[in-house]
Amino acid sequence: MTLIETKKVTYTYPGGTKPSINDVSIQIEKGQFTLITGPSGCGKTTLCRCFNGLIPQFYQGELKGRITVAGLDAVEQPIYELAKHVGLVFQNPENQLFALSVEKDVAFGLENLGVSREEMWKKVDWALELTGITDLRERPPHELSGGQQQRVAIASVLAMQPEVIVLDEPTSFLDPLSAKKIFEVIHDLNQRLGITVVLVEHRLDLTAKYADHIIIMDEGRVVQDGKPREILRSEEARLIGIGIPKATRLYQILRKNGIDLGDKIPLSSDEMAKLLREALKD
Amino acid sequence: MIKIEEVYFSYPNNVEALKGVSLTIRNGDFLAIMGQNGAGKTTLVKHFNGILKPTRGKVLIDGVDTTKTSVAKLARNVGFVFQNPDSQLFSESVEEEIAFALKNFGFEKEVIEKRVTWALNLLGLDEYRKTSPFMLSGGERKRVALASVLAWDPQMLVLDEPTIGQDYQQKEKLRQFILQMKTQQKTVVIVTHDVEFVAECNPRVMLMREGKIIADGAARDILTNPEALTEASIVPPQIAQVFFELSDLGLPKNVIDVYEAERILLERMRRKA
Numbered sequence: 283m284t285l286i287e288t289k290k291v292t293y294t295y296p297g298g299t300k301p302s303i304n305d306v307s308i309q310i311e312k313g314q315f316t317l318i319t320g321p322s323g324c325g326k327t328t329l330c331r332c333f334n335g336l337i338p339q340f341y342q343g344e345l346k347g348r349i350t351v352a353g354l355d356a357v358e359q360p361i362y363e364l365a366k367h368v369g370l371v372f373q374n375p376e377n378q379l380f381a382l383s384v385e386k387d388v389a390f391g392l393e394n395l396g397v398s399r400e401e402m403w404k405k406v407d408w409a410l411e412l413t414g415i416t417d418l419r420e421r422p423p424h425e426l427s428g429g430q431q432q433r434v435a436i437a438s439v440l441a442m443q444p445e446v447i448v449l450d451e452p453t454s455f456l457d458p459l460s461a462k463k464i465f466e467v468i469h470d471l472n473q474r475l476g477i478t479v480v481l482v483e484h485r486l487d488l489t490a491k492y493a494d495h496i497i498i499m500d501e502g503r504v505v506q507d508g509k510p511r512e513i514l515r516s517e518e519a520r521l522i523g524i525g526i527p528k529a530t531r532l533y534q535i536l537r538k539n540g541i542d543l544g545d546k547i548p549l550s551s552d553e554m555a556k557l558l559r560e561a562l563k564d
Numbered sequence: 565m566i567k568i569e570e571v572y573f574s575y576p577n578n579v580e581a582l583k584g585v586s587l588t589i590r591n592g593d594f595l596a597i598m599g600q601n602g603a604g605k606t607t608l609v610k611h612f613n614g615i616l617k618p619t620r621g622k623v624l625i626d627g628v629d630t631t632k633t634s635v636a637k638l639a640r641n642v643g644f645v646f647q648n649p650d651s652q653l654f655s656e657s658v659e660e661e662i663a664f665a666l667k668n669f670g671f672e673k674e675v676i677e678k679r680v681t682w683a684l685n686l687l688g689l690d691e692y693r694k695t696s697p698f699m700l701s702g703g704e705r706k707r708v709a710l711a712s713v714l715a716w717d718p719q720m721l722v723l724d725e726p727t728i729g730q731d732y733q734q735k736e737k738l739r740q741f742i743l744q745m746k747t748q749q750k751t752v753v754i755v756t757h758d759v760e761f762v763a764e765c766n767p768r769v770m771l772m773r774e775g776k777i778i779a780d781g782a783a784r785d786i787l788t789n790p791e792a793l794t795e796a797s798i799v800p801p802q803i804a805q806v807f808f809e810l811s812d813l814g815l816p817k818n819v820i821d822v823y824e825a826e827r828i829l830l831e832r833m834r835r836k837a
Contacts, residue, residue: 295699321731322703373702373729374650428647429601451702454728455647457600457757459797484731487760487802525732528760528802528822535826541833551805558806562813562832 284350285446285478286310286333291347293328293337302328304502306347310446315472315479315492317510319524320499326482327373329499330448333480334368335361352445366395369439371449373482375431378438379423384415387423388438395442409441412467414460428455436464440471446478447471458488465489487527490514491549498524511547529554565590566612566720566751571621573607581607583775584621591719592749594742596762596783599772600797605755606647608772609722612753613642640669643718647725647755649705652712653697658689661697662712669716683711686741688734703729714741720751727758739765763787763801763820771796788818 303325349356352367381387453461498506548554573582610616614630655661769786
């Protein structure tokens, strides 16, 4: 089942001289883990803002084409209706945190949805636990480090248990081990609870292995759309500035040197080590 | 040269962020400071231009004690790019943003014009000259912040998380630029979580944990030391992980670079054949 669909979407911000996304047609299936990547300024964030109505309802500007999310017309449906289906975690956590304590920030969305008090605290506890910030619950978000703020932002969206969670570089301020843990949490939510995940990310080394579907954008357009192994096989991904995982890169370089490690292109260091072990065997 | 001697620092809320840190940074050094969130990395680099002054211990910049001089005097030598570009951008256009510090430092109009154009060009921002920084993407804003500092050519550059939101090509440009600064005997300090970027740059690497330095050395030694990395919440670079896993086959353990990996593996396969 298709959960998010855009048809020939072109959008220009107010005062913009050219479209930030151009003729974008994509489909995101329910339950899938989709990775959107592409060079800086390619339109990734803009596309995410279309998924919960922020574009065009908040940002205005000029939009052409159709956007459907969970069967709703995302151009017409008010943002608060779309918010029940789509949770968006922003790139800069300071843009979405505002309460005086972490737990109030995490509870805010649930309060707005009219969830009972008891149910609300249960979900807040669950989200805090999952993101590893239970001990920060009384702290003011604006006094936390960038990485801690990102966890709060993720928790506040998770608490609402939306059908689809859209995360725009959600771990950019986190240390690698914490980032890895957050990606594991997101992967787990996807696998265990079936939440559809749309992740915007440059660091494919940490995320490619979780993806069912990769969309690559460049200059506002979708230039590649398909399964991770098929997309990372092409040299083109690297040429337009995608930082493909180093393990995958090593496979490609060896292949150019005439070393064939088989057709299954590796997405992680584990997979690459296995292929090499096989090839180096006596 | 920066000399940090047994520095302790506590914030007004009594959180002790640095607990006895000593290090020396020489002109021309390229240093990457890595470690867990809250390890004290940003607190430490804020001592490099006197924004913060030690609670105990000493910070000497070219022999001058930072507690005995003003931030204004030190600012000209050390350019800072913060983690979050929104903390430092405020002008109506990218061009004005980059010209701002140059004007404050009293550069002549033609020089300002030239430096602004140079910085815009270097960071691929020409087309946004007249655009408001707030219309740009996160990655582009980060580059505007960087351009505004590079424009006045400081002796030392401190970049807090410079690769956030940057794609591979931008990172490659940044790497080239840093290496170029190094050849001019300029000092570059980056605070970063981006292990793959550090593996490609091959700088001196310092790991921090809970306000202390726990390792300091060449990237290929530090990034292939699993115990120190785990303590600092760092995941080893992918190439290092591949070689760890294959160390029982007699492959070296300290490889972080993809082209070095290529050389070693090709050699090995040639011998096998």
